[in-house]
Amino acid sequence: MAVEIIDGGINAPAGFKTCGLRAGIKEGKTNKDMAMIYSQVPANVAGTFTRNIVKAAPVKWDSKVVFEEGTAQAVVINVAVANASTGLPGMKDAEDTAEYAAKKLGLKKENVLVASTGVIGFRLPMDKIKSGIDMLVPALSEERQAALDAANAILTTDTHKKEIAVTFEIDGKKATIGAMCKGSGMIHPNMGTMLSFITTDVDIDKDLLQKTLREVVSKTFNMVSVDGDTSTNDTCLILANGLLKNKKIEGEGKDLDEFKAALYTVAEFLAKNIAKDGEGATRLFTAHVVGAPDYETARILAKSIITSNLTKAAIFGRDANCGRIMCAMGYSGAEFDPDKTDVTIKSSEGSIKLVENGLNTDFSEEEALKILTPDEITAECDIKSGEFEATAWGCDLTYDYVKINADYRS
Amino acid sequence: MAVEIIDGGINAPAGFKTCGLRAGIKEGKTNKDMAMIYSQVPANVAGTFTRNIVKAAPVKWDSKVVFEEGTAQAVVINVAVANASTGLPGMKDAEDTAEYAAKKLGLKKENVLVASTGVIGFRLPMDKIKSGIDMLVPALSEERQAALDAANAILTTDTHKKEIAVTFEIDGKKATIGAMCKGSGMIHPNMGTMLSFITTDVDIDKDLLQKTLREVVSKTFNMVSVDGDTSTNDTCLILANGLLKNKKIEGEGKDLDEFKAALYTVAEFLAKNIAKDGEGATRLFTAHVVGAPDYETARILAKSIITSNLTKAAIFGRDANCGRIMCAMGYSGAEFDPDKTDVTIKSSEGSIKLVENGLNTDFSEEEALKILTPDEITAECDIKSGEFEATAWGCDLTYDYVKINADYRS
Numbered sequence: 001m002a003v004e005i006i007d008g009g010i011n012a013p014a015g016f017k018t019c020g021l022r023a024g025i026k027e028g029k030t031n032k033d034m035a036m037i038y039s040q041v042p043a044n045v046a047g048t049f050t051r052n053i054v055k056a057a058p059v060k061w062d063s064k065v066v067f068e069e070g071t072a073q074a075v076v077i078n079v080a081v082a083n084a085s086t087g088l089p090g091m092k093d094a095e096d097t098a099e100y101a102a103k104k105l106g107l108k109k110e111n112v113l114v115a116s117t118g119v120i121g122f123r124l125p126m127d128k129i130k131s132g133i134d135m136l137v138p139a140l141s142e143e144r145q146a147a148l149d150a151a152n153a154i155l156t157t158d159t160h161k162k163e164i165a166v167t168f169e170i171d172g173k174k175a176t177i178g179a180m181c182k183g184s185g186m187i188h189p190n191m192g193t194m195l196s197f198i199t200t201d202v203d204i205d206k207d208l209l210q211k212t213l214r215e216v217v218s219k220t221f222n223m224v225s226v227d228g229d230t231s232t233n234d235t236c237l238i239l240a241n242g243l244l245k246n247k248k249i250e251g252e253g254k255d256l257d258e259f260k261a262a263l264y265t266v267a268e269f270l271a272k273n274i275a276k277d278g279e280g281a282t283r284l285f286t287a288h289v290v291g292a293p294d295y296e297t298a299r300i301l302a303k304s305i306i307t308s309n310l311t312k313a314a315i316f317g318r319d320a321n322c323g324r325i326m327c328a329m330g331y332s333g334a335e336f337d338p339d340k341t342d343v344t345i346k347s348s349e350g351s352i353k354l355v356e357n358g359l360n361t362d363f364s365e366e367e368a369l370k371i372l373t374p375d376e377i378t379a380e381c382d383i384k385s386g387e388f389e390a391t392a393w394g395c396d397l398t399y400d401y402v403k404i405n406a407d408y409r410s
Numbered sequence: 411m412a413v414e415i416i417d418g419g420i421n422a423p424a425g426f427k428t429c430g431l432r433a434g435i436k437e438g439k440t441n442k443d444m445a446m447i448y449s450q451v452p453a454n455v456a457g458t459f460t461r462n463i464v465k466a467a468p469v470k471w472d473s474k475v476v477f478e479e480g481t482a483q484a485v486v487i488n489v490a491v492a493n494a495s496t497g498l499p500g501m502k503d504a505e506d507t508a509e510y511a512a513k514k515l516g517l518k519k520e521n522v523l524v525a526s527t528g529v530i531g532f533r534l535p536m537d538k539i540k541s542g543i544d545m546l547v548p549a550l551s552e553e554r555q556a557a558l559d560a561a562n563a564i565l566t567t568d569t570h571k572k573e574i575a576v577t578f579e580i581d582g583k584k585a586t587i588g589a590m591c592k593g594s595g596m597i598h599p600n601m602g603t604m605l606s607f608i609t610t611d612v613d614i615d616k617d618l619l620q621k622t623l624r625e626v627v628s629k630t631f632n633m634v635s636v637d638g639d640t641s642t643n644d645t646c647l648i649l650a651n652g653l654l655k656n657k658k659i660e661g662e663g664k665d666l667d668e669f670k671a672a673l674y675t676v677a678e679f680l681a682k683n684i685a686k687d688g689e690g691a692t693r694l695f696t697a698h699v700v701g702a703p704d705y706e707t708a709r710i711l712a713k714s715i716i717t718s719n720l721t722k723a724a725i726f727g728r729d730a731n732c733g734r735i736m737c738a739m740g741y742s743g744a745e746f747d748p749d750k751t752d753v754t755i756k757s758s759e760g761s762i763k764l765v766e767n768g769l770n771t772d773f774s775e776e777e778a779l780k781i782l783t784p785d786e787i788t789a790e791c792d793i794k795s796g797e798f799e800a801t802a803w804g805c806d807l808t809y810d811y812v813k814i815n816a817d818y819r820s
Contacts, residue, residue: 054740054748085736087749087769120733121770230741232733309719310815317816323530323642326495330464331640338464339497359497360531399809405720406727 003262005269008165009147012178013201014243015040018146019139020153023132025125026080026118032153034129036101036136037075037197042111043241045072046210048217050234056084057094058114059235069110070206072239075197076101076136078129079156079182080118084232093124100130104137115195117156117182117233151180154195157404158184162273168262170255171246175202179266181236183226183274196221196236196270202259203242204249212260213238220267223299223392225307226278238263275306275393276376280400285315286378290389297334297383298390304332305379306394315377316396320345320368322354325379342382347374413672415679418575419557422588423611425450425653428556429549430563433542435535436490442563444542446511447485447607448550452521453651455482456620458627460644466494467504468524469645479520480616482649485607486511486546488539489566489592490528494642503534510540514547525605527566527592527643561590564605567814568594572683578672580665581656585612589676591646593636593684606631606646606680612669613652614659622670623648630677633709633802635717636688648673685716685803686786690810695725696788700799707744707793708800714742715789716804725787726806730755730778732764735789752792757784 011018017038026033047066049059065072076097083090098112105112116124140146151161163180181196204212217236242248249255276284287305292298305311308328314321322343330338343355349371353361371377421428430445457476459469475482486507493500508522515522526534550556561571573590591606614622627646652658659665686694697715702708715721718738724731732753740748753765759781763771781787 050741052737052740053746054736082733085733085748085765085768085770087767119731120737121765230737232737232740309811313812313815316812319816321529323492323495326464327462327530327640327642330462330642331460336463338495355495355531357497358495359499360495397812397815399812401719402723402726402807402809402812405723405807406729 003166003168003265006165006167008144008178009151009163010037010178010180010197010199011142011147012165013176013199015201015241016178016199017140017142018150019136019141020149021135021139023128023135025078025128032149033079034132034136035077035150035153036140037150037199038105038140039073039239039241041241041243042071042073043239044070044204044206044209045237045239046206046213047235047237048214050231052230052232054085054232056082056116056233057086057090058083058116059233060091061094061098062113062235062237065110065113071111072113073107073111074101074105075113075115075237076133077115077154077195078124079154081116081122081124082118082120082233083116083124084120086123089123093126096126097129101133104133113237115235117195120232147178154180154182156182156184157279158182158277160277162270162277164266164269166262166265168258170202170244170258173244173246175244175246176200177262177266179270181270181274184277184279194231194234198238198266200238200240201244202240202249203244203246204240204259208249208256209238209240212263216260216263216267220264220271223303224271224275225303225394226275272393275395278395279404280398281395282375282398283315283396284376285312285394285396287392288378288380288389289383290380291382291384291386292388293386295388295390297336298388300332300334301329301336301381302390302392304328306392309397312394312397316398318369318372320354320363320365320372322360325381326355329381336383336385340384344380345371346378346380347371347376349374413576413578413675416575416577418554418588419561419573420447420588420590420607420609421552421557422575423586423609425611425651426588426609427550427552428560429546429551430559431545431549433545434538435488442559443489444546445487445560445563446546446550447560447609448515449483449649449651451651451653452481452483453649454480454614454616454619455647455649456616456623457645457647458624460641462640462642464495464642466492466526466643467496467500468493468526469643470501471504471508472523472645472647475520475523481521482523483517483521484511484515485523485525485647486543487525487564487605488534489564491526491532491534492528492530492643493526493534494530496533499533503536506536507539511543514543523647525645527605530642557588564590564592566592566594567689568592568687570687572680572687574676574679576672576675578668580612580654580668583654583656585654585656586610587672587676589680591680591684593687594689604641604644608648608676610648610650611652611654612650612659613654613656614650614669618659618661618666619648619650622673626670626673626677630674630681633713634681634685635713635804636685682803685805688805689814690808691805692785692808693725693806694786695722695804695806697802698788698790698799699793700790701792701794701796702798703796705798705800707746708798710742710744711739711746711791712800712802714738716802719807722804722807726808728779728782730764730773730775730782732770735791736765739791746793746795750794754790755781756788756790757781757786759784
């Protein structure tokens with residue numbers, strides 16, 4: 001059985017309940033701003049986190065839970081305030097949030113994860129967080145709507161929710177992965193993405209879960225860039241509660257391959273959607289580097305292309321300015337031979353080779369404009385030096401990105 | 411005698427003539443697009459060049475002149491076409507340009523430097539380049555207007571010319587440095603800046619000139635970022651023709667210190683002006699990191715702050731979003747303790763501490779808005795771990811940056 005996308009979200013796997021509602025942290029009157037994920041039984045947990053030195057308090061708390069405790073049963077999420085650059089008082093707030101939720105759920109605080117996103121440098125409004133938790137616990141549900149509520153509650157400047165659920169076969173049984181995330185700005189993940197939550201009913205060894213998550217994240221979330229800014233709060237968490245009752249996955253083999261393929265499908269879907277819904281974005285811009293002597297070279301080149309402001313502005317303007325792609329590859333730090341490089345632009349309108357062996361082809365500007373018009377554009381760069389390839393996802397740089405970020409806090 | 415800024419430009423030092431005029435390379439009917447610098451006698455030459463792997467043909471040609479020949483007598487500059495990603499034919503065009511100018515000036519081609527800026531991936535229109543040189547040679551002049559013409563001819567999306575001349579004392583004589591540059595977009599220099607030309611009448615050893623230029627460039631041009639994109643054509647050239655007849659500077663000492671101070675004044679002035687005139691910019695944004703354990707740490711932190719799209723957009727919006735500054739420091743790669751860090755914003759309207767020991771102060775938003783309003787803003791970040799400091803210059807990220815770059819080629 002191949003990986004199949006189903007109608008569902010973060011609470012699709014057996015034993016997971018979720019909810020999302022308004023606790024009053026975010027300005028305005030109608031926006032949801034808190035969500036909760038709950039597993040009926042303790043779940044093995046793995047996570048990847050920002051590499052920014054300025055780590056938000058929730059990142060520090062969750063690292064402890066993931067790497068010292070190894071199991072968790074709930075996640076409390078709030079938007080509007082990031083609880084970053086808040087020092088020891090902020091750490092206390094993160095811990096108090098976990099402790100308060102744990103008490104309400106009958107758990108110990110070390111099994112409760114927390115995640116925050118929003119403005120850096122301000123304390124969490126703990127009264128609102130606590131009254132939010134009071135409302136969240138009784139609202140937990142397995143219903144489809146409860147996943148939608150959660151997926152909507154974690155958004156900030158995102159224009160639409162990002163969620164997915166897939167089924168696949170493990171040990172003769174139908175396994176499920178559910179997931180949701182938020183992205184939009186300050187997106188240039190390094191070990192994790194803004195906030196991404198994944199659940200599954202598969203029974204898998206904790207260390208193997210961590211290793212598999214890292215591997216998948218490095219090729220998906222970590223290959224996205226909206227603006228080159230690595231957030232203080234980047235977090236990707238996966239909870240595996242084992243309720244599928246499969247023979248526990250403890251090493252290499254068919255079951256692990258199936259699980260990894262399903263997790264990759266989920267993570268790639270979310271990563272692409274983060275890029276496509278980047279702040280102010282009008283286009284998903286994919287860089288696909290092929291013919292590399294090793295994966296690392298392909299990865300560095302692909303990520304440099306989608307991070308370049310000049311390339312991103314050209315994609316917004318539907319300008320076949322292939323020189324900017326060559327330039328971004330050139331300063332990436334990766335070794336390659338520009339004089340052997342081909343650049344081809346592809347979309348639903350067709351494909352056109354702009355650069356061949358480092359030189360501009362005599363391409364038709366009219367044809368290029370047509371191909372650059374749809375809302376998903378791919379640049380394929382062949383450096384003709386090997387068999388490795390990598391893909392990175394970004395978006396165009398638009399007036400609205402500037403508008404959103406010129407006065408984010410108000 | 412201290413370094414004194416005088417009214418003058420690239421042809422201010424003894425023995426230098428310049429000119430700038432329209433050769434018809436650039437679209438439109440009135441824009442100047444070619445310039446020439448000429449020294450009456452052979453000058454020692456030093457240069458710093460882009461570290462982009464995709465190096466434009468003029469960069470390759472000039473590297474040969476600087477590092478193999480060591481002396482030069484003329485520079486031919488064109489805008490509109492960068493002669494980058496043009497392969498061997500492009501190299502031939504660069505060499506032909508040098509050769510044609512050399513013939514007209516009675517020099518050998520190895521003593522003629524060339525510089526190009528503009529669209530990547532297209533060949534130089536050699537007929538226009540040659541007829542341009544035909545016009546440039548008889549137009550060479552020591553007059554003030556000839557420096558203005560040259561400074562204007564090398565601009566692309568720059569909104570105003572960037573030139574300076576200074577006098578200072580060497581060996582009891584009044585020495586002069588003149589300079590001009592262009593910047594605006596694709597500005598994140600790494601060993602050199604977009605196109606920067608410096609002349610002096612000082613007699614200085616060639617290797618010492620190269621060493622001094624590198625040192626000054628690393629603290630000035632290389633500390634500027636407009637958009638994080640390192641150009642294929644970044645070039646900084648200095649010609650020292652020795653007509654001051656000073657006792658040749660051949661090592662450490664007072665004369666070298668004076669020369670270095672003057673060169674620093676010139677390079678810092680131009681670097682700041684490149685940042686301030688960044689594409690679409692409305693504000694010069696300076697990051698000044700102090701209290702660092704070493705220069706490298708301060709340098710990395712300062713440059714990361716002024717490169718962050720999110721910080722740049724906040725500066726455009728006059729938003730005291732100090733969390734973005736902390737975030738940009740955090741992902742820079744440099745080691746520091748966020749919990750010991752202070753961030754203060756300064757301008758002609760005063761100064762205000764936004765972050766103290768990693769925590770937001772209870773600052774007045776009204777006061778912060780007032781301080782963020784002038785067109786030159788400085789963020790001073792004290793990491794309280796030593797005595798080293800560094801300064802980097804950038805600009806805000808605006809709607810106009812996107813507009814200019816969404817359709818640069820048309």
